[in-house]
Each structure stands twice: as structure tokens, then as C-alpha cells.
Amino acid sequence: MELSSEIFKWFTDPEYIILYGGLALISAIIFAENGVFFALLLPGESLVFLTGVFCHMGLLPHSLPVTLLAVYAAAFGGHQFGYYFGVRSGQWLLRQEDSYLIKRKHLALARAYYRKYGVWTILVGRYIPVVRTLAPILAGSFGMKHSVFTLYNFISTTLWAIPFLLLGYFAGAVVPNPQRYLPLVFIGLVVIILIPLLKPLIPKSWLAFFQHRAEENDN
Template identity: 40%
Template sequence: MKEILEIVDMLFNSEAIIAKGGLMLVAMIVFAETGLFFCFWLPGDYLLFLAGMLCGTGTFDVNIAALVGYIFAAAILGNYMGYWFGLKVGGKLYQRPDSLFFKRKYLASTREFFDKYGGKTIVIARFLPIVRTFAPILAGTSHMTFMAFSLYNFIGATFWVGGLVLGGYYLGVQYPQIINYVHWIIVFFLSITTFTVVKSYLKIRESHKKNQPANVSK
């Protein structure tokens, strides 16, 4: 039991993922978070940023080209996994009851992005926690063409991986003392994540309340 708790704790700790798991575990986390609906809780943005930053400071002993390549491949393949899942069984998620690792409000939030931005949601979702996990699934459920999805998938992964990993790497090279402020960086990313999730939840709840009287009248 103690070993299981340690593993779970490490999965929530980006520094531990990078230090103990190395490049392969980082890539596996990215794949899971972008491709498996029950892994939406895994670290995404700040894992990429910290990996790049620690690579730049030399703390993470890996070539930057290999780091970008592995994470880029994992992000691409993860979205393809989500797309395939959406094509095959994604519709059943709407009937799935809420649980610890799944909430139907996540689908509703992602659906709002699709209604507003269409296929570009795949690109935008890369930078939005939770939404990036469910966006490829909804793309598959909506039967977006494979070619269109692939285009958005590659564009989104390029900006997401390039921006966060290379941005972190640049800061690590130019300002190696930034390593002393890792925890503040994590707090910053977690604050953005929390704000995004809470904002989406409140928006969905408000929309539901507005639609409730109309549904009752019918």
C-alpha cells in the first residue's frame, strides 16, 4: 500500500516525474493525459515547462532535441488515441455516470468550445487543462475527418510543445538561478489550471440554470 501511495504522489509531482522517471515517463504522462479520458488529472502544462527548464539548467540530463521529439510524438499519439476512442465508443461517455475520474460536465465544457471554435478547438484545447483530454474524443465522436483532425493535431502539438518546452529551456539556459523558484512556477501553473476549471464549471452551471425553465415549460 505504501508503494502505491508513493507512485500516486509522484504522478502529481512533476519534479519527481522528471527526476525519477526520466524522459520515458515524461512522454508516457503526456500520452496518457492527452489520450485517455480518465487521466485528465495528470500534470500537463507545467510538466512540459519544468522539463524544458530543468533541461536548460542541466538538472535534467537529456538532449533538448530528444526531449522535444519524445514529448511531441507523445502529444500527437495521445490525441490520436483520444480520436480513435471517440470514433469507437465516445458516444457512450454521455451515458456514463459521474465518478472520481470522470464528470459529464467536462464533456459539456469541451462541447462549448467545439460549438464556438469548431475544429480549431483541437489547437486551442492544448493549452486548456481537462479540455485537451476530451477535445480529441469529441472530435472522434463528431466524426471529424481524419485529415482535418491530423492537421489540427500537428499544429496544436507544435505550439504547445514548442512554446512550453522551449520556453522553459530558454529560461533555464539564460537564468539558471530560476531553479530556486520551481515551486513558485508550479503554483503559478496550478493557479491557472484551477481558474480555468472553476470558470468552465461556473459557466456550465449558469447555462444549465438558464435552460432549466425552458425545459420545464415544455
């Protein structure tokens, strides 16, 4: 029982992963959590943030550029792997007849949604656990162009991996026990990044309403 508990911590507790697995295990976990369908419960932002903290504390025997490059490559590569897996498995999925779990009309609706909003799903889904893992698989399954997916994978990786790791690195320099404030850091950073990404999805009537209310308050 104790052995199984230790193994579970190795793959789900960010501090265990960093201290006992080093950069190799960090990269493997980030890769899997960003595109391997059975890795839904692995840590994401918390691992990236604490990697930055521990890098500053010297508990990782690697420089910041090397750590950042490894984390970035793992996150980008995980999404690419998920996309290719979706491309290969998607054709099998789309050939299935109606069953209790698979309905062709649902698959058709999902494909239409990805063709219309797939780009935003890749960008915004990066900040949502579970969605982050499944989004690239679904993008590949429902036919998002490889060049389009790769471009937005690059953008979303840049907006996800780099801010969380650098924030952890610099928080380790000025905040005692910064891991205690991880939930607040996560919420604040996600809100800042997602506002400009979500704006195109907000109906214009809503934007006009809020603008009108703001003008009334000013008067």
C-alpha cells in the same frame, strides 16, 4: 500509506516524474494527459516546462532535440489516440437511448457544435486542463474528419509543446529556481498564444465597439 503517497507523487508531481521516471515516464504521462480519458488529473504544462528546465540543468541524460522530439511525439500521439478512441466509442454512445446520464438531444447539440467550432476547440482546448484530455475524444465521437483533426492536432501540438519546453529550457539558463514562476509563465504564454486564436470567435460588434472606444480615447 506512505507507499501509496509515493506512487501518487510518481504520477502527479512533475519533479518526481522527471527525476525518477526519466524521459520514458515523461512521455507516457504527456501521452495519457493529452487523450486518455481517465488521465484528467495528470500534470500537463507544468511537466513540459520543468522538463525543459531539467534538460538544461543536465538532470535528463538527453539532448534538447531528443527531449523536444519525445515530448512532441507524446503530445501529438496522445491526441491521435484520443481521437481514435472517440471514433470507436462514439458510435456506441450515439446508439444509446435516453437515460439519466445520456440525452440524445444533448448529443445532437454537441455534434452540431463540434461541426461548427470543432477546429477552435482543438486549438484552444490544448491550453485548458481536462478539456485538453477530452477534446480529441469528443472530436472523434462527433465525426470530425480525420484529416482536419490531424492538421489541427499538428498545429496545436506545435503551439503547446514546443513553446513550453523551450521556455523552460532557456528559463533554466537565466532564472534561479524558474519553477517558482510557473503560474506566471503559464498565464503569460497562454494569453500570447490564445489572442490570435480567439479573435475569429469574438463577435464583430464587440470588435467594432472596442475599436470605436479606442478611437475616442485617441481623440
